[in-house]
Amino acid sequence: MNEFEKDVQTKRNDVVDSGVGFVASFLFFTLIFVIATVIDLVG
16 A cells, blocks of 8 residues: 555545536536527627
């Protein structure tokens, strides 16, 4: 076992972090799409 496996910085579950990252990026691209759609409808 290497030294990094013995002394981990955080013991949180990686699935939670992956889910938060996925949801955040999904919401970001949804916001970009909504803004572009509103600009298209106004123009």
